[in-house]
Amino acid sequence: MPSPLPLALSDTIVALSTPSGAGAIAVIRLSGPDAIPIADAVFAGRRLRDQATHTLHFGTIRDGDQILDEVVVSLFRGPNSYTREDVVEISCHGSRYIVQQLLALLVRRGARLAEAGEFTKRAFLHGAFDLTQAEAVADLIASDSALSHRVAMQQMRGGFAQELRNLRARLVQFAALLELELDFGEEDVEFADRTGLVKLLQEVQTLVQRLLRSFELGNVIKNGVTTVIAGKPNAGKSTLLNALLNEDRAIVSAIAGTTRDMIEDEVTIDDIRFRFVDTAGLRDTTDVVESIGVERTKQRVQQAAFVLYLFDLTSTSPAEVQAEIEALEVPRHVPVLAIGNKLDVASDDEIAAFQRLPNTVLIAASRGDGLDELREILLQRVRGEGLDQIGSSTIVTNLRHARSLETTQAALHAVLAGLSHGTGTELLAADLRHALAALGEITGEISSDDLLTSIFTQFCIGK
Template identity: 85%
Template sequence: MALPLPPALSDTIVALSTPPGAGAIAMLRLSGPEAISLTDAVFAGKRLHAQPSHTLHFGTIRDGERILDEVVVSLFRGPHSYTREDVVEISCHGSDYIVQQLLALLTRHGARLAEAGEFTKRAFLHGAFDLAQAEAVADLIAADSALSHQVAMQQMRGGFSQELRELRGQLVKFAALLELELDFGEEDVEFADRTGLVALLQEIQTLVRRLLRSFELGNVIKNGVTTVIAGKPNAGKSTLLNALLNEERAIVSAIAGTTRDLIEDEVSIEGIRFRFVDTAGLRDTTDVVESIGVERTKKRVAQAAMLLYLFDITSTTPAEVQAEIEALNPGRQIPMLAVGNKRDVASDLEIAAFEPLPDTVLIAASRGDGLPDLQQALLRRVRGEGLDQLGSATIVTNLRHAQSLEKTNSALDSVLRGLAAGVGTELLAADLRHALAALGEITGEISSDDLLTSIFTQFCIGK
């Protein structure tokens, strides 16, 4: 259902919807009640007001007698447009000068420069889609891997929203019965079956918790995994980084302490983005610059989402490796893998000593041996048990959604505790309202101007 439009959103707005900077083509988008007539005033070609929707028209944009550019105008009449308003898109040559001249001309004729995300905000307010779907539009634009694209597309097409609507619809039915009991409070009647309510709440809570568990993977899919490669000097950290990236990104040398600063780059492994960070070798040193690098390594490890502790199989014992890991990552609070390097020059006895250790992969970074095993081990640690197959499962990628689901789960806990304790209908109804409100925040059924402003200002101007 469309929401009432604030007065400012009844203006006709205009913005550049392609990236700024010189290019072959640029596209300006207008939306609002005067989008067609305003364009007609500067367009020399067919009269747009007489043309049908979803048509293209060639002509020129003129400022008086002066021709600014030859353009193609796309015409979309509301409600059959992205914003559900009249929309005109002007494709012109991609000169910065031309774009600025056109924007200035259109604003002089009555258009207002759009705010960040205002086109999508209007689409939401006109009921084209809900808030979760609107946020997925931004995620789709930012998608840089197959998985992030897949998840954003599923959410934009309403998969997540549909699941939430079904959950909320079931709660609404029971909430309505509880509210009915309050209306007949003096007659001491129960319209809502308490046993059925407990079963329903438990079922809904199971689904909510599954969605919450999926956020760990969803956050990884959306934002990537910062993975720090740490270890002693000459363990092969830079060689491993180069092998993972399949390029000579870091300098490799037999001289200990070559890497003194952080070197970072990204690679996608089966659709999940990893940001690998090569670090200075961990050792006590009197070299001032190298010691700064060691301190930066320790700080970066503390901020990492994943740690690869690299060690030389030929010069380290299992006990030493465990002690080094404990010193760097006490209690293994940061998810990690121990990676034994130089398997190609190690003896059978040295290899055999490390093979039984859990969360340990043996490789030869200089030759690329064992890299597929390392990549699969990384994916297993990131995806987590039960989340290995995405399929059609809903994945939560948005922190705001996760926070609302946490509030929903907490409110459902309160209702279940209240039912077990036999509390009054009024308290049960209040907790159910909190659960419904938290779910409604995700899709925008319950929203505030501050929330909408916060969300849509994260969009680019032309979207």
């Protein structure tokens, strides 16, 4: 006799799967052992329990004698459904009132409202896909560029998971031999070839390092490039922001200190999403509000992925620009691009003083001169050679995955160090188990309820 389902999976859940608010249609999704009986109890049309899977049926939803709406019902019988359970989707008119009435009716008939991400969580628990693929579903929904869409699709189709499984499988064989040695510890035998293990660990380390290096690129693709525009008052920062966004997002004024807080907005340049941050002008001031803005500018620079330091070509020397950039204390790993503004009114000598300097671009933000060159340099700096990997190599985009890979790397390093120092088999086996556990956490082969809750509560309710 099969064991009963866990309490949560024995429930039938319901939720709105389309965005809330008025629209042409809305889709309400039911999933669970009683999805079809509950839908049958309120649907006036063909009896759903007698219909084949993957079929559509027109009819009405009734609450007693009252007709709530004319609907189309989609029927998916498990395991051939998204959740691997019986699923019924009700496509109704997108009135908020109708949606609320239908949800309330279905709950009264025995369903319960789904938790965030519970449909995808059930698909994972039923073995439809692993945890990396489940997380890729959320990434796919959130994708807002061709690149983020491509990476999410690759992960959802199992490319990353397969690479991890291959890594794990190579380590499991040696781990099993080490465990076998522990069983025969009194006989002082070695089943695992130490030379072969070192070679394998070095190869796996190389692969893990490549995956970790890809996270920097993956994070850019998924979350965008936070680009801080810094500089003195009246350098033209707000004008540059408006020009890059192609809209009047920030107030432009000849009065120094107009921008007292940060203004942020996003724009996609050739499939790369940039989040530009216009900041308060950097200067010593007695104005309390402005001084807070200056301090926030310095803090934001520490969090940036890219810094654009804007200066006025007509009133600044190369030495002053260098000193001002150094005063910002930009983190070493963050690239800084100096941008000379007001090219249209600068003299030939002023322009010549900066043309020979590296990492410097000259523009006229108010007219758009030099902006194409600036965009191209931004793209080149962000891309490097990394974007060529997309489609041919796995790219890590998830911070959780990166942290687990770091744990794996540290554990493998400990095994290699132990082998070189003649550490006992018991400690080697423990470190190798640690590495395997970290890899298993990524795909969900090893998971905790807290981990699953943390992941799936980030989903929308109807997914």
